[in-house]
Structures are given as structure tokens and as C-alpha cells.
Amino acid sequence: MRRVVSPYGNHSGSWLRGNLHTHTMCSDGYLPPWDTVAEYARLGYDFLMLSDHDALTEVDGLDSRGMVLIPGNEITDGGGHILHVNASRRVPPLKNRQRVIDRIAADGGLAILCHPNWEKEFNHWPQRQLERLNGYHGIEIYNGISERHPGNALATDRWDRLLGIGRRVWGFGNDDTHKEIDQAKAWNMVCARDRSVSGIVDALRSGRFYVSTGVYIDAIRVSGKRIIVEARNAQCYDIIADYGRIVARVADTVLDFSVPDMFWEKFTYLRVECHGPAAIQAWTQPFFLQK
Numbered sequence: 001m002r003r004v005v006s007p008y009g010n011h012s013g014s015w016l017r018g019n020l021h022t023h024t025m026c027s028d029g030y031l032p033p034w035d036t037v038a039e040y041a042r043l044g045y046d047f048l049m050l051s052d053h054d055a056l057t058e059v060d061g062l063d064s065r066g067m068v069l070i071p072g073n074e075i076t077d078g079g080g081h082i083l084h085v086n087a088s089r090r091v092p093p094l095k096n097r098q099r100v101i102d103r104i105a106a107d108g109g110l111a112i113l114c115h116p117n118w119e120k121e122f123n124h125w126p127q128r129q130l131e132r133l134n135g136y137h138g139i140e141i142y143n144g145i146s147e148r149h150p151g152n153a154l155a156t157d158r159w160d161r162l163l164g165i166g167r168r169v170w171g172f173g174n175d176d177t178h179k180e181i182d183q184a185k186a187w188n189m190v191c192a193r194d195r196s197v198s199g200i201v202d203a204l205r206s207g208r209f210y211v212s213t214g215v216y217i218d219a220i221r222v223s224g225k226r227i228i229v230e231a232r233n234a235q236c237y238d239i240i241a242d243y244g245r246i247v248a249r250v251a252d253t254v255l256d257f258s259v260p261d262m263f264w265e266k267f268t269y270l271r272v273e274c275h276g277p278a279a280i281q282a283w284t285q286p287f288f289l290q291k
């Protein structure tokens with residue numbers, strides 16, 4: 001039976017705002033861990049992951065300032081960078097990145113491949129490598145620090161190519177904070193069942209979150225063949241299908257989209273981009289068209 005499969009389900013919970021990619025003075029960041037935590041708490045974040053390069057920065061002893069601190073690191077040396085979310089131990093930066101991903105999975109963590117379009121070739125992660133690797137949970141579709149580096153902070157092009165070949169990977173948005181100017185560039189809004197590491201990690205694992213650079217979504221619902229997205233400061237919604245095709249553009253404050261029957265013949269997924277004033281945006285995870 002034809003239906004729209006939503007990672008958001010009928011889950012009710014509050015949205016928690018968080019950044020999963022943050023460097024401190026334990027690697028090449030500009031602040032010590034405790035000041036980094038204080039800065040993000042001041043900005044109104046609900047959770048934060050310190051992700052120093054090839055180092056597991058201790059978070060248990062830190063004053064969380066009311067946030068949930070997720071242990072993690074960024075596997076860096078010797079290949080494409082990988083965020084290890086919910087790390088209970090350090091995974092060494094093995095050149096064989098499949099083995100790194102496998103070890104992260106064995107540790108009960110999530111692997112996120114970082115900034116695919118970083119560097120002047122826009123190719124930190126060659127697409128063939130993204131397609132060859134298995135078992136990772138997502139890629140960064142927005143990497144804040146890349147705004148001030150060669151390359152493109154945005155990597156939805158890479159994501160649509162992966163989704164188009166049937167890979168079910170989630171899109172993440174992070175600051176990759178090294179300096180103060182990197183803060184609050186992009187974040188994840190997570191619909192977690194509770195305000196805990198496991199509540200947030202479970203939601204990230206199953207795709208109950210969206211990425212934002214300033215547009216706030218209040219509700220994401222699927223009802224039959226309708227996709228409904230209510231974003232309080234959106235002016236326009238784009239619906240994107242396989243390989244990045246824009247299949248609908250709706251100028252309204254609320255999106256209520258009935259998926260046409262023919263879409264099940266042509267497409268395997270739909271995702272929604274919500275556009276607000278001054279180029280701020282939000283990106284939902286994909287909704288899958290199940291036959």
C-alpha cells in the first residue's frame with residue numbers, strides 16, 4: 001500500500017536545540033571546555049557535543065549549565081573526518097574509514113561524515129567513498145565553519161545523490177566551532193522523548209530532528225498522503241525529490257502538501273526545505289514513499 005513514511009512518526013515531545021561539532025583548547029579550539037559549554041548555554045542551546053580532533057574530551061566533570069553534554073570526538077587523522085557521537089571510548093583514526101565506522105557502531109555510537117564540500121575542490125569526501133562506506137548515520141549537510149573556508153558549507157547536493165541511490169542517511173547541521181564567530185551558524189532541532197543523552201541520541205539515530213540556520217519548525221506531521229510542516233518564520237517551502245529535483249514550491253506560512261499518486265512511480269523520497277527572511281532556512285529529514 002502506498003504511504004508516506006516519516007521519521008518523525010507521531011512522536012510528541014519538545015524540540016531540543018544542539019550542536020554536535022565543537023572544538024575546544026583540548027585540540028585547536030579557542031576556549032577551554034568549561035568556557036565553551038558556558039558560551040553555548042548562554043546562546044540557549046539544550047545539548048552540546050565537544051568533538052576535539054582525535055581526543056575524547058572529558059565531559060562528566062564539567063558544569064553542564066543545564067545542557068545535556070554528549071561525549072564525542074572528531075576522528076581526523078589519515079582520511080575524511082568523522083564525528084563519533086555518544087562515544088564511550090576513543091576510536092583511533094585508522095586509515096581504513098570503514099573500520100572506524102564499524103568501531104563506532106560497536107561502541108553504540110553514531111558516525112556522521114563531516115563537511116563533504118570543504119576545501120577548494122569541494123571534495124573532502126569524494127562521492128564514491130560516501131557511496132562505498134556503510135553503516136554511518138548521516139552526513140553534515142551544513143557545516144558552519146566552512147562559511148569562512150574554501151568550499152561550501154552546504155552539502156545537500158551530496159545528500160540527494162546518496163538518498164537517490166537508496167541510502168537512508170540523515171542530514172546534520174553543525175557549527176564546527178573553532179572561534180567565537182563560528183557559533184550558532186547551524187544546529188539540530190531534536191524531538192527527543194526526554195532531555196537525556198540516550199533520549200537525544202535515540203532521536204538522532206531514528207531521524208527525529210531537523211537542521212536549522214534560523215527557521216523554527218513547530219510541527220511536522222504526515223496524515224495519509226499529506227505532508228504538513230508548520231514553521232513559524234517560513235515564507236516559502238521547497239519540496240525536493242530524488243537527486244535534488246525541486247518538485248514543488250509553495251509560498252505560504254504553512255505547508256500542507258498532498259503527494260500526487262504519480263510521485264510513487266517517479267520518486268523514492270521527498271524532503272522539505274523551509275525558507276525564511278534573510279536566507280535563513282530549515283531542512284527536514286526525508287519522507288520515504290513506500291509502495
Ligand SMILES: [Zn+2]
Pocket residue numbers: 074081114115
Ligand atoms: Zn573536520
Ligand SMILES: [Zn+2]
Pocket residue numbers: 021023074176
Ligand atoms: Zn571539526
